[in-house]
Amino acid sequence: MAQPAYDARALALRLIDCVLRHQRMLSEALGDEDVESLPPEIKARGQRLAVEVLRHLSRADAAMKPYIQQPVSPPVKAILRLGVVELLALDGAPHGVVNAAVGLTRRHQGTARAKGLVNAILRRVSEDGREAWDKAPAQRMPKWLRGRVGGAFGNAAASAIELAHERGAPLDLSVKGDAAALAEAVGGEVLPTGSVRLAAGTRVSGLPGYDAGDWWVQDAGATLAAKMIGGTGLRVLDLCAAPGGKTMQLAAAGHEVTALDLSGRRLERLRANLERTGLTAQVVTEDALHWEPEAPFDAVLLDAPCSATGTLRRHPDLPHVREADAIKELTQLQAQMLDRAAGFVKPGGQVIYCVCSLLPAEGEAQLAAALERLPELERDAGAEDLPGVPAEWHAPDGGLRLRPDFWAERGGIDGFFVAALRRRGDAG
Numbered sequence: 001m002a003q004p005a006y007d008a009r010a011l012a013l014r015l016i017d018c019v020l021r022h023q024r025m026l027s028e029a030l031g032d033e034d035v036e037s038l039p040p041e042i043k044a045r046g047q048r049l050a051v052e053v054l055r056h057l058s059r060a061d062a063a064m065k066p067y068i069q070q071p072v073s074p075p076v077k078a079i080l081r082l083g084v085v086e087l088l089a090l091d092g093a094p095h096g097v098v099n100a101a102v103g104l105t106r107r108h109q110g111t112a113r114a115k116g117l118v119n120a121i122l123r124r125v126s127e128d129g130r131e132a133w134d135k136a137p138a139q140r141m142p143k144w145l146r147g148r149v150g151g152a153f154g155n156a157a158a159s160a161i162e163l164a165h166e167r168g169a170p171l172d173l174s175v176k177g178d179a180a181a182l183a184e185a186v187g188g189e190v191l192p193t194g195s196v197r198l199a200a201g202t203r204v205s206g207l208p209g210y211d212a213g214d215w216w217v218q219d220a221g222a223t224l225a226a227k228m229i230g231g232t233g234l235r236v237l238d239l240c241a242a243p244g245g246k247t248m249q250l251a252a253a254g255h256e257v258t259a260l261d262l263s264g265r266r267l268e269r270l271r272a273n274l275e276r277t278g279l280t281a282q283v284v285t286e287d288a289l290h291w292e293p294e295a296p297f298d299a300v301l302l303d304a305p306c307s308a309t310g311t312l313r314r315h316p317d318l319p320h321v322r323e324a325d326a327i328k329e330l331t332q333l334q335a336q337m338l339d340r341a342a343g344f345v346k347p348g349g350q351v352i353y354c355v356c357s358l359l360p361a362e363g364e365a366q367l368a369a370a371l372e373r374l375p376e377l378e379r380d381a382g383a384e385d386l387p388g389v390p391a392e393w394h395a396p397d398g399g400l401r402l403r404p405d406f407w408a409e410r411g412g413i414d415g416f417f418v419a420a421l422r423r424r425g426d427a428g
């Protein structure tokens with residue numbers, strides 16, 4: 001059989017280059033034809049290495065800086081960063097890591113001459129780099145995001161959030177049946193909000209109950225939106241539903257769910273998720289801005305398209321790809337979607353609004369503007385009082401504001417904003 005074009009380390013370098021130089025998301029780069037055809041174990045390890053390097057760029061640079069006397073070319077710097085991260089974040093065996101880095105350097109004409117340098121620098125880092133690594137600050141958010149997050153929550157919180165980003169995210173499972181029984185079966189912990197949490201890096205495919213559809217992967221924070229819909233057996237519209245985490249929760253809670261999304265490709269994943277879990281929903285491929293339902297719903301859950309800045313623990317590539325300019329367009333779309341959602345619900349029915357964003361412009365400010373713009377909506381503060389939610393998550397003017405530095409002792413939580421609204425009038 002022919003040797004794959006990349007081993008895991010070479011793949012990691014290519015993925016990092018795609019993110020940092022070409023501003024492409026890792027998920028997109030992993031879909032390139034020559035990458036997609038690689039053996040799954042190479043892809044998984046290459047992706048993991050790339051993620052770890054992107055999480056630790058500034059620490060890696062700080063650890064190697066004392067040993068770099070003159071500028072090194074970008075490809076050599078990339079090999080060094082990978083080596084340093086393997087040594088100091090992943091506790092790789094020095095001999096193997098240094099040899100592999102030298103091998104990567106040799107592989108291309110443009111870098112081959114630097115093999116001695118790479119060897120020398122990584123040896124020094126493996127012996128003496130730990131202190132500089134530990135002292136360096138965690139990878140900073142890009143300026144545009146840091147400024148907004150610091151402005152909203154304070155600079156100390158922004159630093160704590162950066163530390164949480166660096167630590168990565170545990171694996172949270174939403175459970176169809178008995179959470180305690182699943183936690184025991186998989187060796188996890190039941191969180192106060194009901195999800196089952198496993199350590200970061202746990203392999204999903206190896207866990208019991210996957211094929212039986214007993215659970216699905218969903219950050220604990222993201223589960224709170226569907227939980228705000230009271231009762232059971234309601235006609236619920238999941239607006240912007242794919243790939244279906246909240247659709248499955250709503251269906252598992254006994255609601256009659258319509259799952260709408262613009263993306264046919266993402267809805268394929270939703271359908272597969274429903275099939276695996278044996279849950280049902282009516283699936284609609286439409287644009288939420290133009291679609292008209294036959295009859296209003298008892299409740300609407302709007303998980304609006306957003307900057308996804310709440311998910312940097314999982315997606316350290318995102319800040320290198322997303323630009324500040326995109327935010328204005330997104331906030332306009334979110335407001336339009338909230339207007340539509342308000343029109344899709346019966347009098348007395350709930351509208352739950354959420355975004356996996358750290359930016360108040362997409363969360364708190366959307367709630368305040370909607371209350372001002374849409375007199376038919378009022379706050380449904382009672383619905384936001386969910387079991388297991390600490391008091392500090394309640395935002396002063398309504399809604400829940402989750403930050404990655406919350407629940408630090410449990411492994412953190414994604415950045416998220418969710419608020420419950422109700423259409424005035426009698427349910428009838």
Ligand SMILES: C[S@@+](CC[C@H](N)C(=O)[O-])C[C@H]1O[C@@H](n2cnc3c(N)ncnc32)[C@H](O)[C@@H]1O
Pocket residue numbers: 239240241242243244245246247260261262263266286287288289303304305306
């Ligand atoms: C945050 S994701 C939804 C995640 C989903 N609720 C879940 O829990 O798995 C936002 C979704 O909005 C969809 N979307 C974006 N613009 C849309 C539009 N105009 N109409 C309907 N869906 C749209 C995207 O395709 C994407 O799937």
